[in-house]
Amino acid sequence: MSVAIENRAELSKELAAFVEEWRNKPGNLIMVLHKIQEEYGYVPEPVAREVARRLRVPEAQVFGVLTFYNFFNLEPPGKHRIAVCMGTACYLKGGGSILEDLSEYLNVPINGVTADKQFSLQAVRCIGCCGLAPAVLIDGEVVGKLTKEKMRETLKKYRENTQEALVTSQAL
Amino acid sequence: MITITIDGKKLQVAPGTSVLAAALDAGIDIPRLCYHKHLLPTGHCRLCVVDVVGFHEPQPACTLAAKDGLVVSTRNEELYKRRKMIIDMLLSDHPMNCTVCDKSGACSLQKYAYDFGMKETTLNFECAREGFKQDDNPFLLRDHQYCILCGRCTRVCDEVVGADAIEFSGRGFESHIATPFNEAMSESACVFCGSCVQVCPTAALMPKVRLGRGREWEFPRIDSVCGYCGVGCRVQYALKPGVEGGMPNGHREIVYAQGYKDAAVNDEFLCTKGRYGWDFASNKERLTRPLVRKDLAKQLGLSDEDWAPDEASPLQTKGAEKNFIPVAWDKALEIITDKLVETIEQNGPDSVAGLASARCTNEDNYVFQKVMRAAIGTNNVDHCARLCHASTVAGLAQAFGSGAMTNGIKEVRDADCVFITGSNTSEAHPVIGYEVVRAVKQGASLVVVDPRRVPITEHARLHLQPTPGTDIFVFMAMMHVILREDWIDKSFISKRTEGFDEFKASVSELTPEIAAEKSGVAAADIELAARLYALGERRSGVSKYGDDRGRSTILYSMGITQRSNGTNLVMTLANLAMMAGHLGKRSSGVNPLRGQSNVQGACDLGALPNVFPGYQKVADEDARAKVAKVWKVPSLPDQAGLTVVEQMRAVEAGDVKALLIMGENPMMSDPNINHVEKALRSAAFVVVSEIFLSETAQLAHVVLPAASSLEKDGTFTNTERRVQKLNKVLHAPGESREDYLVYAELGRRICKRLKKTGINWNFASTAAVMNEISAAAPQYGGISHERLGPEGLTWPCPTADHPGTPILHTEKFTRGKGKFYAGEPSLPAELTDAEYPFVLTTGRMLYHYHTGTMTRRSHPLSWKEPKGYVEINEADAERLGLTEDKPVVIESRRGRIRTRARIGERVAEGVVFVPFHYREAAANLLTQDEALDPVAKIPELKVCAVRVENPAAKSAKTAS
Numbered sequence A: 001m002s003v004a005i006e007n008r009a010e011l012s013k014e015l016a017a018f019v020e021e022w023r024n025k026p027g028n029l030i031m032v033l034h035k036i037q038e039e040y041g042y043v044p045e046p047v048a049r050e051v052a053r054r055l056r057v058p059e060a061q062v063f064g065v066l067t068f069y070n071f072f073n074l075e076p077p078g079k080h081r082i083a084v085c086m087g088t089a090c091y092l093k094g095g096g097s098i099l100e101d102l103s104e105y106l107n108v109p110i111n112g113v114t115a116d117k118q119f120s121l122q123a124v125r126c127i128g129c130c131g132l133a134p135a136v137l138i139d140g141e142v143v144g145k146l147t148k149e150k151m152r153e154t155l156k157k158y159r160e161n162t163q164e165a166l167v168t169s170q171a172l
Numbered sequence B: 001m002i003t004i005t006i007d008g009k010k011l012q013v014a015p016g017t018s019v020l021a022a023a024l025d026a027g028i029d030i031p032r033l034c035y036h037k038h039l040l041p042t043g044h045c046r047l048c049v050v051d052v053v054g055f056h057e058p059q060p061a062c063t064l065a066a067k068d069g070l071v072v073s074t075r076n077e078e079l080y081k082r083r084k085m086i087i088d089m090l091l092s093d094h095p096m097n098c099t100v101c102d103k104s105g106a107c108s109l110q111k112y113a114y115d116f117g118m119k120e121t122t123l124n125f126e127c128a129r130e131g132f133k134q135d136d137n138p139f140l141l142r143d144h145q146y147c148i149l150c151g152r153c154t155r156v157c158d159e160v161v162g163a164d165a166i167e168f169s170g171r172g173f174e175s176h177i178a179t180p181f182n183e184a185m186s187e188s189a190c191v192f193c194g195s196c197v198q199v200c201p202t203a204a205l206m207p208k209v210r211l212g213r214g215r216e217w218e219f220p221r222i223d224s225v226c227g228y229c230g231v232g233c234r235v236q237y238a239l240k241p242g243v244e245g246g247m248p249n250g251h252r253e254i255v256y257a258q259g260y261k262d263a264a265v266n267d268e269f270l271c272t273k274g275r276y277g278w279d280f281a282s283n284k285e286r287l288t289r290p291l292v293r294k295d296l297a298k299q300l301g302l303s304d305e306d307w308a309p310d311e312a313s314p315l316q317t318k319g320a321e322k323n324f325i326p327v328a329w330d331k332a333l334e335i336i337t338d339k340l341v342e343t344i345e346q347n348g349p350d351s352v353a354g355l356a357s358a359r360c361t362n363e364d365n366y367v368f369q370k371v372m373r374a375a376i377g378t379n380n381v382d383h384c385a386r387l388c389h390a391s392t393v394a395g396l397a398q399a400f401g402s403g404a405m406t407n408g409i410k411e412v413r414d415a416d417c418v419f420i421t422g423s424n425t426s427e428a429h430p431v432i433g434y435e436v437v438r439a440v441k442q443g444a445s446l447v448v449v450d451p452r453r454v455p456i457t458e459h460a461r462l463h464l465q466p467t468p469g470t471d472i473f474v475f476m477a478m479m480h481v482i483l484r485e486d487w488i489d490k491s492f493i494s495k496r497t498e499g500f501d502e503f504k505a506s507v508s509e510l511t512p513e514i515a516a517e518k519s520g521v522a523a524a525d526i527e528l529a530a531r532l533y534a535l536g537e538r539r540s541g542v543s544k545y546g547d548d549r550g551r552s553t554i555l556y557s558m559g560i561t562q563r564s565n566g567t568n569l570v571m572t573l574a575n576l577a578m579m580a581g582h583l584g585k586r587s588s589g590v591n592p593l594r595g596q597s598n599v600q601g602a603c604d605l606g607a608l609p610n611v612f613p614g615y616q617k618v619a620d621e622d623a624r625a626k627v628a629k630v631w632k633v634p635s636l637p638d639q640a641g642l643t644v645v646e647q648m649r650a651v652e653a654g655d656v657k658a659l660l661i662m663g664e665n666p667m668m669s670d671p672n673i674n675h676v677e678k679a680l681r682s683a684a685f686v687v688v689s690e691i692f693l694s695e696t697a698q699l700a701h702v703v704l705p706a707a708s709s710l711e712k713d714g715t716f717t718n719t720e721r722r723v724q725k726l727n728k729v730l731h732a733p734g735e736s737r738e739d740y741l742v743y744a745e746l747g748r749r750i751c752k753r754l755k756k757t758g759i760n761w762n763f764a765s766t767a768a769v770m771n772e773i774s775a776a777a778p779q780y781g782g783i784s785h786e787r788l789g790p791e792g793l794t795w796p797c798p799t800a801d802h803p804g805t806p807i808l809h810t811e812k813f814t815r816g817k818g819k820f821y822a823g824e825p826s827l828p829a830e831l832t833d834a835e836y837p838f839v840l841t842t843g844r845m846l847y848h849y850h851t852g853t854m855t856r857r858s859h860p861l862s863w864k865e866p867k868g869y870v871e872i873n874e875a876d877a878e879r880l881g882l883t884e885d886k887p888v889v890i891e892s893r894r895g896r897i898r899t900r901a902r903i904g905e906r907v908a909e910g911v912v913f914v915p916f917h918y919r920e921a922a923a924n925l926l927t928q929d930e931a932l933d934p935v936a937k938i939p940e941l942k943v944c945a946v947r948v949e950n951p952a953a954k955s956a957k958t959a960s
């Protein structure tokens, strides 16, 4: 295989077909990027570049879109995904400080992944459980009526699942 | 025209003008940051907000289109407060570094802070991008902390340059201008044109070379014309502060260059060569004294050292200076005069031949050919235009009567369909590439016919990729379709042209299906190309002109002309334009893009063997009499002289004994260099005027040090026929001199020895030369240096009150009626076979220019592209087992080179491309000089057959 081809990411059949289908339609870039994130859980750089090439969209524009929307991750997500709700109800009931506290406690920036790759932290829009506000989703499961303490408690459970996590928590 | 009122002033403006543009035009200053006159407005910074009657909220003036009756006020307490708040916010995110900032004095943020009386910000934010710099290249520095996120840089990169290298990234405090994935600029799509630097209002983008070398107001500035390509961009050079633009001893030094504001050709934009490639001028290898080769010196008793010419080819040698001894100017001219007079007396004037130069000024070329014709008495004068556009001059002269661009460069942006063939526009004529990008961004269709996927194809609606040499079938089939579908312009054809019926028959058989078979281009694509071109069909938006059919324009270059059927191809494009009536109007014509800074001028002024200045044929008795009268000579030679390639053959055959070469480098630029080298070595006497000891100069007997275009005044004529004034930016180094002075002196000495009296060689200045030019060349009749402002003048300009002619053939063609030619399609002279299975095509690349004498001595340019390469398709590379950047050997019937592989999709399978700038891998060792166009005598540089070898594979085989 020659180098030029090596440099290029292989797309799965499904993704390649999807790109083809959307090639000349308006709004295609966002659709395709969503699809990539669905497939990989994040948007790997070589895949983004390859899609730019196929859609004939400048790479700079792809990067602009990827960084404009919080939704897209440029790094592989952590083992556990924490999505803190920032919808109106949760926000009013202190979602913001839950988020800040998590960021401090896990030592991870918002939209980042912990150094040990265990947790990724995101802020999201209303997740539809306003009655439980403030709420978060951990790996898709809702945890509601949170306080900072309850949040930290919940995380322990996830941590205890893995060896490295224990090491980290001892270090904390 | 509509009427709007701004601050009580009634203004007449064109509909669609923005309120801001209207106000600025009327001298009403509105604060603004993101607005730039050559870019689309975005309303981003909101500094330009104004009150408009009928709107509750203030509106940004830059995005507000003027409507009849609009009443606007630009100044009041509330607007002042709003604007001040914006400046306050920007300052809060900006380091207060004005005391040490290079941009100080030219920074818009500093200006508005001053205007609003703000010593510092009243807000308390952290500077989000402190210490964030991108400093990975010698061209420009991006210092994010100074960025005010106005977006001018991303817009210029996208709307004008078309590189799309940078974009806004992130949001909120994290926003910044980014390359994809924050990669280094040098790894991104950036082409280092520096346009973003030019439009940036702050110190966020700065030319690297300028940092720490002075404040804006300290630099003396001189504007002149870029010495590289035929676009002829106007450049403003900022000089090191001091006395008279120089140090106390008069020394001058360029600190940085930028586009001249509101230039006639380039607005204010440049390409990387014009902006960064001027440092060759101060390279220490510049020639500063006349040189005589040691063997001749010994023969003349100037030295007693024995020395025989080196066997090694100048393409490989270094330090050739040691083969020469320096002499005084007077001595050098004496030797040349003696040798030439001796040759003329023994073998007749036609035993001398001369090569003028497309890089020298009009004045230099005029004097040079006058020396050849009036002093020596031969028409053996030609220059490298033979190798680029001789077929244009021949073909368009036959079809229209004039062989130059029919339209102006800036008209391209308003075309509805741009048809490009055989032109790597973005690399060879970058600023014309910007025009094409602008047209496309406004909705024009771009159709490209080119065997390579050249960068401009990124913007194309349709790219047809014929096998090299088969494009003629595509063009003829397009014409077949235009006839079949009745898309012809009947009234244009009947009123303005002749020969249509014969022509019609010549394409009647050539269906798209046949063309598809010959060229590999799909028949449906040929049909679509025919439609887009013939009807001027846009991709989106509305035509600026509102005609029945859109306006289409053809741009072409060496991919068409450097062919053994070049003249035929040029006439084919002329046919295409005439049948669809795309001629003689704005944004609609046939436009050969000429390569070098003054190739148009060198042709205009008679540096061709068959014409005097102004294309007056030497064979025409009246023309001879007329020119003889201007020059005050009794008679002039009436036989057309020898062309470039013929000159080399004649030298080898012993018919030409002495060669005068002014600033040309045939040892790199001519086909089949081995052949050229043999010829030059066998010549009895060779003189070369040069700025460096070029490959050709190394073979000369006498070398004369020349001033570069940065050290000259005089004029260049660009590819759109615009005559522009150069100004001396630097002093010529050492004893180097301007060519017109040298050759006028030589002419005087030769005439004295040959007892030709009364001929004028006394030119007090280049302006005086231009005065004689205007008497000799009708197209230049009304041109004088006094008349040339920064705009210049486009020829024909026959009289002193004539405004110039930006568009040719508006009412009638130069030759009366446009002439259709019925041509036959033909294939390239050298086809591939089992032994040489690849087609080689050659050309330029962005960062280098021609034979590389200048650009390869420019630090930033050679930093970016230091090494030669061959482009090869990834499928071929895989088959041959080639690796990126690893050695490849290419061999033709004439020679072989070793270079590096650049693997990708730019060339199709079976095709390789080699740029001709690199002496260590000289493309022209491979090309052929046998097949010449029968009319224009241009060699087929664009197509020959080669084989490609992988040296690694070979050694592996021999080892096993």
Ligand code: SF4
Pocket (backbone or CB within 6 Å): B153, B156, B157, B161, B163, B164, B165, B166, B189, B190, B191, B192, B193, B194, B195, B196, B197
């Ligand atoms: S230098 Fe030219 S190509 Fe590069 S980012 Fe600036 S405008 Fe774009």
Ligand code: SF4
Pocket (backbone or CB within 6 Å): B146, B147, B148, B149, B150, B151, B152, B153, B154, B177, B196, B199, B200, B201, B202, B204, B205
């Ligand atoms: S770098 Fe300059 S031009 Fe670009 S957004 Fe920042 S301030 Fe504006």
Ligand code: SF4
Pocket (backbone or CB within 6 Å): B226, B227, B228, B229, B230, B231, B232, B233, B266, B270, B271, B272, B273, B274, B275, B429, B430, B431, B432
């Ligand atoms: S486009 Fe040509 S004339 Fe303009 S700056 Fe570049 S090299 Fe010089």
Ligand code: FES
Pocket (backbone or CB within 6 Å): A085, A086, A087, A088, A089, A090, A091, A125, A126, A127, A128, A129, A130, A131, A133, A134, A135
């Ligand atoms: S606002 Fe948090 S779930 Fe609706």
Ligand code: FES
Pocket (backbone or CB within 6 Å): B031, B032, B033, B034, B035, B042, B043, B044, B045, B046, B047, B048, B049, B060, B061, B062, B063
């Ligand atoms: S100049 Fe109009 S909004 Fe910036």
